[in-house]
Amino acid sequence: MDFFNSALGKNITFVRPAYFVISGFSGILNIKYYYVFLCFVYIVSVLGNTVVMAVICLDHNLRTAKYIAVFHLAFVDLIGSSALMPKLLDIFLFNHRYIPYNDCLTFLFFCYTCLSMQSFNLVALSYDRLIAIIFPLHYQVKVTHRFMLSLIAFFWAFVITVALIAVGLLTRLSFCESVVINSYFCDHGQIYRLACNDNTPNIIISGVLIALILWLPLAFIVLSYVCIGYALxxxxTVQERHKAFKTCTAHLSLVAIYFIPILTTFSMASKIHPNARIINLSLTSVFPPMLNPxxxxxxxxxxKVSVKKILKLRKESKVKVKKVIIK
Structure with a gap:
């Protein structure tokens, strides 16, 4: 982080607060019921994504490039929920609204990294469906385990880099007035708006991040489905089209759940009440990890076949154990 500060000159003094105050959900009636709902969502997210990861690990038939991406999506959803939800509940349920400066930036980094990886994971799955439908005979050659792992590694490197840049640019800001963040977590946009010095680089990187993490992946996904639709x-026959398109329904559902709420909230941010914006954004953060699995x-x-097979084997093993005990 010192690189960002040294580049601006050694004589600049930064006013860094000891802590920030997270004020989101304040003034909302019966908000504790919402916290109970968030607890339920988090438990379902953890259980659902753990089950998906376990099924893919246990069934050798699912050791394909596509299910590497599905496994990774479940993994990202799991760590993303675990990065956000426990801290969110600790802040508001137990009224621990004060968060140290460095902890806040770390919290922001992990939340934004996981949120961004969800978007790029949908790109990987979109590419998988594109090749599977348009080039079915070359699918095994083009979409290999090595390719999918390399693609995921590239996305991680890219996302971590841009998140570090965003966090690094926040360290050059001075906070000489308010330290109250009007959000439910350490929100990048809400933090740089509190600064009392020039925050132009932060505004620019915020626009770049929205373009790279939301609009660019969405454009690729839409373009890939235009190509898929043209190929279909x-x-x-109608049956062949239906069979091919059916393989895309799960992915299209994930895309809709992830992109539509968050883009709608961003586009209407200036027209809705701040509390409504906070509730909407919190739902867009916690719902996809719960619904994806x-x-x-x-x-x-x-x-579905793999889950039924695992449950059947478990049931048969219990029956065998009971027979042995009876004997």
């Missing part, structure tokens, strides 16, 4: 229009278990035939 050339398929001879449910959608994949219910809509993906391979995972």
């Amino acid at each position: 229009s050339k398929v001879a 449910i959608i994949y278990v219910l809509q993906t035939q391979e995972i």
